[in-house]
Amino acid sequence: MWLFILLTQALALATTLILGWFFRPKKIFSKVILTLVIFALSNVILFYGLSEIWRERFRIYLIFSILQGFMVYAALITVGLGGLYCRVLKRKPRPKLARLLAIATYIGIVGLAVFNSYSPVVKRLTVTIDKPLETPMTLALVSDTHWGKWFGNRQIDKLVSMIDGEQVDAVVLAGDIMDDTTIYYDKTNMAAHFSQLHAPLGVYAVLGNHDYLGYEERIAQAVTNAGITVLDNESVLLDDKVWLVGRSDDLDRTRLTAADLLKPLDTVKPTLFLEHRPSAIAEISALPIDLHLSGHTHGGQIFPLTTLMHWFSPLAYGTKTVNDTQFLVSSGFGIGSVPFRLGTRSEIWIITLKSSH
Numbered sequence: 001m002w003l004f005i006l007l008t009q010a011l012a013l014a015t016t017l018i019l020g021w022f023f024r025p026k027k028i029f030s031k032v033i034l035t036l037v038i039f040a041l042s043n044v045i046l047f048y049g050l051s052e053i054w055r056e057r058f059r060i061y062l063i064f065s066i067l068q069g070f071m072v073y074a075a076l077i078t079v080g081l082g083g084l085y086c087r088v089l090k091r092k093p094r095p096k097l098a099r100l101l102a103i104a105t106y107i108g109i110v111g112l113a114v115f116n117s118y119s120p121v122v123k124r125l126t127v128t129i130d131k132p133l134e135t136p137m138t139l140a141l142v143s144d145t146h147w148g149k150w151f152g153n154r155q156i157d158k159l160v161s162m163i164d165g166e167q168v169d170a171v172v173l174a175g176d177i178m179d180d181t182t183i184y185y186d187k188t189n190m191a192a193h194f195s196q197l198h199a200p201l202g203v204y205a206v207l208g209n210h211d212y213l214g215y216e217e218r219i220a221q222a223v224t225n226a227g228i229t230v231l232d233n234e235s236v237l238l239d240d241k242v243w244l245v246g247r248s249d250d251l252d253r254t255r256l257t258a259a260d261l262l263k264p265l266d267t268v269k270p271t272l273f274l275e276h277r278p279s280a281i282a283e284i285s286a287l288p289i290d291l292h293l294s295g296h297t298h299g300g301q302i303f304p305l306t307t308l309m310h311w312f313s314p315l316a317y318g319t320k321t322v323n324d325t326q327f328l329v330s331s332g333f334g335i336g337s338v339p340f341r342l343g344t345r346s347e348i349w350i351i352t353l354k355s356s357h
Contacts, residue, residue: 012043117335133270136352143296153188159333160197175208210336250276281320302344
């Protein structure tokens with residue numbers, strides 16, 4: 001919590017300096033008023049957010065802070081380009097032009113962050129396994145949809161359209177299907193849209209940490225009612241060819257080990273493992289699992305977390321092979337707590353599974 005408080009004060013100070021440069025108040029009284037207003041507003045929003053930690057009010061704080069952070073990015077870019085203009089090109093400073101550049105840069109950053117959140121792309125991966133598979137199988141991996149107040153029917157329709165266009169054999173959802181609750185899912189009749197998600201071999205899902213915050217039974221039922229099979233520590237044989245194993249989130253204290261889930265299976269067949277988090281790489285890579293699918297990380301979602309997460313995690317985003325197991329972590333289709341992505345983009349993965357034989 002103290003980290004959030006310190007971050008808020010640092011951002012308030014940075015915002016004061018940036019706006020002070022932008023508006024250039026000449027009187028000391030004006031400078032004091034500007035400083036007091038920014039610090040007061042920042043702290044009011046901070047404590048408003050902390051009054052409902054990790055819930056709706058806290059998200060307002062996160063959005064406000066991120067917008068302040070984008071202001072810092074715009075200022076740094078403006079300073080960098082200004083230095084290039086004056087020192088390298090040997091031109092005289094142009095304060096008005098610098099202010100216009102700062103505004104355009106800030107609008108550009110915010111616009112890009114929103115665009116990345118609501119304009120998903122398709123990523124592709126071909127996985128070649130050393131097990132018999134007569135014909136290739138294609139799957140769509142979708143994670144972290146976070147259906148809720150900020151991400152609803154329009155994005156569900158977009159997802160359905162993208163999946164239909166790819167003509168995959170099966171669809172797998174790697175958790176965080178709802179954004180904490182089913183309130184907005186029910187309120188806006190998302191079920192009518194979500195139930196349009198189909199694939200010849202079925203649509204399967206596991207629950208994520210945001211699905212385990214007190215609404216897990218309602219969320220599981222809502223997903224089931226949409227015609228999607230929830231794999232709660234269960235497995236299914238796709239087309240009598242490929243095992244798909246689904247495990248509940250780390251928050252589920254009753255969940256089984258991966259080894260226990262594999263015991264009844266004939267793993268001579270290709271074996272896929274679906275769970276929300278990529279937190280069990282060592283456990284999974286020691287087993288006869290060909291492909292592990294997950295999400296959760298959002299790829300960091302917003303710079304600099306997009307870089308920092310790679311420093312502290314064995315796999316924060318993308319693909320990695322450990323022993324004979326291929327791991328894939330998606331940055332997600334949805335947005336989670338804030339409607340911004342900077343350095344990542346909303347996505348689905350189309351995976352082609354084929355045999356080397």
